[in-house]
Amino acid sequence: MDQLAHVKQRDDGTWDHHPLDEHLRCVSNLAGESAAGFGSAEWGRLAGLWHDLGKYQPQFQKYIRSASGFDAHIETAPGKVKHAIAGAIHAVDSLGPYGRLLAYLIAGHHAGLPDWHPGEAKGSALSQELAAEIATLVNAIAGGALPEILAPGITLPKPLIRETRELHQWLRMLFSCLVDADFLDTEAFMDDGRTRLRGGYLDVPPLRAAYDSHMAKTFAAADTHVKRLRAEIRVACIARAADIPGLYSLTVPTGGGKTLASLGFALHHAERHGMKRIIYVIPYTSIIEQTADVFRGVFANIEPAPVIEHHSNLEAEHETARSRIAAENWDVPVVVTTNVQFFESLYAAKPSRCRKLHNIANSVVILDEAQLLPPEHLTPILDALRQLIERYNVTVVLSTATQPELQKTRRDAFDRDLLKGLGEARELAPDPERLYRELERVAVTLPASPDDRRTWEDIANELAQLDRVLCIVNRRDDAATLWSLLPRETLHLSARMCGQHRAQVIADIRRRLAAHEPVRVISTQLVEAGVDLDFPVVYRAMAGLDSIAQAAGRCNREGKLPGKGRVVVFNPPRPSPSGLLLKAEQAAQRVLAGAPGEPLTPSNYARYFDHFYGSVNSHDKEGVMDLLVRDAAKGEIQFRTAAEKFRLIPDEGQRPILVLWGDGFSLIGTLKKIGPNRDLMRKLQRHTVTLYEYQWKKLLASRDLEMHNDFIIQKSEALYHPVLGLLPEVPDYAPQSLMI
8 A cells, every 4th residue: 555645534434545655746846846936946856855754654654544544443552753854864864964954944844943953942953853863764764765755866956055154044945945835735635625725816917007007097187296296206116127136225205105106116027027926014014904905906806816914913804715825825926914924934943934935035025114124133134135135036125214224234443344234225216305305294393402301291281282283102101191181082092002992093083184173192103104194283202213204204294284284393201211212212312413404304314323223232132143154054053043032023921912892892702602713813813902921910910801711801891991992000090980
């Protein structure tokens, strides 16, 4: 009987089997095809051919038959049999140093890319496994591994890297090819309907045609100065699409139409250079939802829908079975995702996170709001981008109103590299300095000096005199305090509110603005990037220069006021919290103190980011690059430990709290009654608020929160304020009716 890779039960109760040699050859072909996209087909083919070599072991064949019921008469108690390491050992025995590189992929295709040495991460080290599990290969050969699989005659070319520091990324790309091929072939055998939902998408050229048609119909009447400038920017971007792949910047003031202009460039550029997809990378999930909606509007008449969102807060109504499957490996023309999903995947070790990486090759990647990339992780971030551009035919666009000049290498006083930049970038926008002047819609007032601090009462008195005003502060506590000093009809936005609550308030703000009704809003910086609001007056607590510019982008956004909008920057009673926020505030103060005239000119941003990045203690604070490159010349890489350390947003004991707001009451009731399922948890994600460990532990102790299985759930209804959201403590300014 054939050795088996997988089994499944037919509808009639009989069992079907997936021959092991067939599985190995199919995975080899699929992995080779994917790896050919970056010149490494032979490596992909060999990894696929040997990845399940250990399944030839008689122990594994007994296990799979008894565990499945395929051979029910076998009395051996089912138990897992190690199989991934056998092919890794065979690779090392057959190919020496090159085999060691393949060993990472093969050994990790289920458990994830391993560390070479024992490290901080869980799991056995590859060096130990190779030495300890030789019997798995011996047993596989004895079990009938075919000679043409053990020695297929494939000659491996030199790895497609320029220096050993690039080895980890190349191996991770190959790993992506292997695990995606393994998933796809296994899925095709199991035939649970998933395979039929894959693919079938239009290529880039018809999407480009749909974009051009949509833009011609929707924006035919450029009847304001701002709209005419947006059209000019789109035309300029598309005109550069024929240029060679590489690094580009798109420097356009807030409100200049970067989103659609960059999509136009990406589609035309991808068509011209045979690229497969556009990946739009965004810092916040709130912007993702808005951006994806814009793109869905562009391609509204195309089926299957060519746009997927891939992020944690995806609403159930935006997810289909097809889009959920496409999110597994990004085999779709347009992907809208987060910085966290994109960059953490590029340094991941788990198969599920790495599976999509090979589909980043031959793509256009647009980094929206590029200035928001976390400075303490810029070294690994820029290193990954540099390799994508130089080795994997990726075009990267740095899109922002406040360019951080990531192409620039920053050095210390001894001419040592502090932060290696990406190299020369080609600007897509037509004369950013002129665009700034022509899109200048606000007058900015600055505090007299850093010591000129104002009380919240003083700020509240000014805001109370204004009918339509947005005030942005740096802390959630500050937002709550200022709101408490203003008339009750004042609106509030902060991360203390669950996502559904914030969305409802933002929709109400937009409605009131469109109707020219009075609307006064106190918010944290969550409204600064991608939330299209248009106030005549904006107040902003002193912050980084990029944050001040983003706040100004919420003022007179459409240029419809008879004069300029008014932006008032003030020093709050206390400076920003220590850390990056304080460093950004101090860098802005230094630049603004030495730059008379208009504060938000593009030339000031370059000076600001030099000061800001120069003040950061480390651009690789977890030492991720050292783990990956220090011993790469010897083929020794700490994949798993590096993946655990590379977190753009440290959790610091934070936990999501399921809150009783809106539909949260019924959704939490359903969770308690029937337990979690995918659709329910997707909906509940819109009803969560994150608290720090000391906060949620205190509220658990006071029984304001409760544990239900592994979920923390709001118990006291008084804990969620109808305006302010979840209150870590009941504050002095809470209405008496909310006091416990």
